[in-house]
Amino acid sequence: MSRVRPCLRLALALAFALASARGSMASLAETDASDPRAQDHVDAAALYDAGTEALARGDLGPAVTFLLAAYRIDPRARDIRTNLGIARARVEAAEGSGDHGMPPAPPPFALSPAESWHLAAALALAGALVAWMAAARPRARRLLLAGSALFAAGMVFSGALLLRAREEAVHPSAVVVAPVLEVGPAPDERPLPPYLLGAGDEVRLGPSRGDLVQVRVGGNTIGWAKGSGLWRVVDAPRYTRNSGAR
Amino acid sequence: MTGRRIASATFLVSALLALATLLALPRAGACGTSPGGKLSIDATLDVNTVAPGATATLTVQVRSAGLNLPDVTLPPLTVERVGPSKSVEHTPALVERAGTSQSFSMVNNAVERSSTTVYRILPRGEGTIHIPPIRITVGRETAQTSPLTLTVSRTAVFPGPGPGSAVTGPAKTPTGRPEVFVQGAVDRAHVFWNQQILLHLKLYSRVDILGDVDWKPPATAGFWTEGLGPPRRGRVQVRGATYEVMEIPSALFPTKTGKLTIGAAQVRVRVARVVEPPDPWSMLAMPEIVPQDLALTSDPVTVTVDPLPPGAPRGFQGAVGDFRLTVHVDSLTVRAGDPVTVRATIQGTGNIATVRDPEIRGRGVTRQYVVGSSTKVDRSGDQLKGERETDIALIADQPGTLTILPVSFVWFDPEAGRYRLQRSDSVRVTVLPAAGAPAQAGRPGSGYAEAAPRAKPGPFGTLRPDPPPSAVALLGLSAIAYASALAVGGARRKKLRDPRVARLEALEGLLVRDLSRAESLAMRNEAGRAAAIAERALLLGTGIRYDVELSGAAKSERAELLRVRGAEGAEVSALESLHDSLGAIAYAPPETRVSDARHAIRAVRERLERYRRELSL
Numbered sequence: 001m002s003r004v005r006p007c008l009r010l011a012l013a014l015a016f017a018l019a020s021a022r023g024s025m026a027s028l029a030e031t032d033a034s035d036p037r038a039q040d041h042v043d044a045a046a047l048y049d050a051g052t053e054a055l056a057r058g059d060l061g062p063a064v065t066f067l068l069a070a071y072r073i074d075p076r077a078r079d080i081r082t083n084l085g086i087a088r089a090r091v092e093a094a095e096g097s098g099d100h101g102m103p104p105a106p107p108p109f110a111l112s113p114a115e116s117w118h119l120a121a122a123l124a125l126a127g128a129l130v131a132w133m134a135a136a137r138p139r140a141r142r143l144l145l146a147g148s149a150l151f152a153a154g155m156v157f158s159g160a161l162l163l164r165a166r167e168e169a170v171h172p173s174a175v176v177v178a179p180v181l182e183v184g185p186a187p188d189e190r191p192l193p194p195y196l197l198g199a200g201d202e203v204r205l206g207p208s209r210g211d212l213v214q215v216r217v218g219g220n221t222i223g224w225a226k227g228s229g230l231w232r233v234v235d236a237p238r239y240t241r242n243s244g245a246r
Numbered sequence: 247m248t249g250r251r252i253a254s255a256t257f258l259v260s261a262l263l264a265l266a267t268l269l270a271l272p273r274a275g276a277c278g279t280s281p282g283g284k285l286s287i288d289a290t291l292d293v294n295t296v297a298p299g300a301t302a303t304l305t306v307q308v309r310s311a312g313l314n315l316p317d318v319t320l321p322p323l324t325v326e327r328v329g330p331s332k333s334v335e336h337t338p339a340l341v342e343r344a345g346t347s348q349s350f351s352m353v354n355n356a357v358e359r360s361s362t363t364v365y366r367i368l369p370r371g372e373g374t375i376h377i378p379p380i381r382i383t384v385g386r387e388t389a390q391t392s393p394l395t396l397t398v399s400r401t402a403v404f405p406g407p408g409p410g411s412a413v414t415g416p417a418k419t420p421t422g423r424p425e426v427f428v429q430g431a432v433d434r435a436h437v438f439w440n441q442q443i444l445l446h447l448k449l450y451s452r453v454d455i456l457g458d459v460d461w462k463p464p465a466t467a468g469f470w471t472e473g474l475g476p477p478r479r480g481r482v483q484v485r486g487a488t489y490e491v492m493e494i495p496s497a498l499f500p501t502k503t504g505k506l507t508i509g510a511a512q513v514r515v516r517v518a519r520v521v522e523p524p525d526p527w528s529m530l531a532m533p534e535i536v537p538q539d540l541a542l543t544s545d546p547v548t549v550t551v552d553p554l555p556p557g558a559p560r561g562f563q564g565a566v567g568d569f570r571l572t573v574h575v576d577s578l579t580v581r582a583g584d585p586v587t588v589r590a591t592i593q594g595t596g597n598i599a600t601v602r603d604p605e606i607r608g609r610g611v612t613r614q615y616v617v618g619s620s621t622k623v624d625r626s627g628d629q630l631k632g633e634r635e636t637d638i639a640l641i642a643d644q645p646g647t648l649t650i651l652p653v654s655f656v657w658f659d660p661e662a663g664r665y666r667l668q669r670s671d672s673v674r675v676t677v678l679p680a681a682g683a684p685a686q687a688g689r690p691g692s693g694y695a696e697a698a699p700r701a702k703p704g705p706f707g708t709l710r711p712d713p714p715p716s717a718v719a720l721l722g723l724s725a726i727a728y729a730s731a732l733a734v735g736g737a738r739r740k741k742l743r744d745p746r747v748a749r750l751e752a753l754e755g756l757l758v759r760d761l762s763r764a765e766s767l768a769m770r771n772e773a774g775r776a777a778a779i780a781e782r783a784l785l786l787g788t789g790i791r792y793d794v795e796l797s798g799a800a801k802s803e804r805a806e807l808l809r810v811r812g813a814e815g816a817e818v819s820a821l822e823s824l825h826d827s828l829g830a831i832a833y834a835p836p837e838t839r840v841s842d843a844r845h846a847i848r849a850v851r852e853r854l855e856r857y858r859r860e861l862s863l
Contacts (some may be wrong), residue, residue, distance in 0.1 A: 052698075079699070116711075118720070121839070128727035131735070135735030144735065151724065
């Protein structure tokens, strides 16, 4: 019984964490409830086409946004990775920080969020099955250790994914679409020189105040900017040509 | 004749001096003469009323017509305290003997000696100090003074420094001519919010100051405070007296409105106090220099702060003072992609550190960056001045014209009582094509072909990294399965720790593994090996049943061990018989070996199964 209690606690904690993660996601999704494409069935090809078109006309902010969104769904697609790398290279060059060389394409062995979640679940399930095999044999300690390691790997992986999902829910990824976005202190804060972000810069967003939204880079808040100059990646489908929401 | 004239002159001078002393000093005095007229004593106080902490001087002058001059002893003082208690204390003040001088004169062969003794009286609190009669005796001649009183009151005017007076104590109010005092003053008592106020903390001194002065600045809650450099020194005339002045100036900027108070500054200073000889005509008396520590405080200052008037122009960000804006552009012609640096400088008088940078924008600008900003504060003058510079780089990637829009700055001028706006002209910068390359040549990523759009839709997915329901279900199932596996495995291991269960498991293993293998060998005509395995299983099973180790034991020893462990004689005999039959199988005729082996193995199985039943009961 003393061994059963920690296991029950672990299972309850996991279930609670997953439920809360889904709850926070659901609260975020309420803002886009009117757009069915913002839910589960987003077409990666439509996003990729929109990003490629924006890239061709030199509209770097939307190009990065659409291609980032397409990359989330289909991360191993060569065309998406290539065009996203080119878009990022042009953003860096526009800001004077690029070396005009090989564009930094994303790695080809990435997993989409859904794939990552299923991999974590598969690891945990394999661990559980091996643990059952060990339970059937009286003195199979090594088997039990192997099953526990597999199960722990799956749980740690799912925990990391959970943290990533929570970070995205609290501080969603966004891309600057305005040519120049001024990020300064809030009106009631000590005056400081503003930061200037260019189109295509990838940031994260914080809370909003009226038409201002908090901008974070590298985990740090750098100031407040007008929300109209930023697109959230999860909202990318709303700005595609077929959505009519733009 | 000559000696007589000198004696007459000396007498005349002494008489004039005594007259002058009587005119100058006797604000409070008492004198007494002996009945014979040869001895007299005179006691005078320089003041009737003194403030607590200030010093009164008691001068006692004794004259004796003869060679003997008595010592003067000051009797104990008493004080009558003010207030409801009206208590009497016998140590009301600190009394110090400052010095004594003596003189000698001879007139018409008559010798007269006199002495003057000076006491300093430092009262410890308010009240009336009573100085009892001072009595002297020479032979049969006795003289005494009348009693004196000294009133100690806070309402007393601080005594002015007279000849020979000691350095006074704390002096907040420069009434009269104190020797040391500190004063805090502001240049204006009615200001606007964030308007500059100059606070002058000054230490006035007419005596030498030893060592450094310990300043404790006043509390300035509600003000932004900026120092104005190191202490400044000078010399001023105050009510006819020359003072050395040490000043610490500060600039204050109110951050609140209403009545604000600048607290009292505290100064600790050590001065060199010069105690003059009591008799200025004495040639032997030398001035005495005594160091004295003083703690001085200034009076608090109240300032009324008005809010800024309404109607501030657009762009006003709180600057108050007297400012000027200048804008400088480093070049009017640039290549595409090269920066144009615009410098906006705000300089003037006021709290320059809090002035916000003016907004610099351009038309036709691809991007812009803050190159840097700096603030220089000038504290050397009588007011806080400074300048703030901001450099912005504007970059145009396309040839054409880059227009720097007018830069404006708004501030409030407190002297004029109105807002002021200064705006620069717009500046047009010509942007030439980039040097030696067409526009697309340097386009990043141009060496890599962009992938073509897709013809078919898909794949479909979600943009949010939250867990899909199937993964959640799988994770939950895995957690439950893992937890139950741990529980089942734990229970199983716990059960195996029971010796009876462990013996049953061992018996089960013999039945399932060893005997099954023996039967299999017997079926393959390997009766000898089958019999050997069955005999070993029987030996182990019997040992498990009776919980004894039988391996390696001889036949007689085995039988004895089994009997000791409770086996009956018939059981022991049957076991030995079965062992014998198994051992004999190897020597049986080949045609009977297999049947004998099967028979013996069956008998072993039946016996081991019986043992298992007996153990499980």
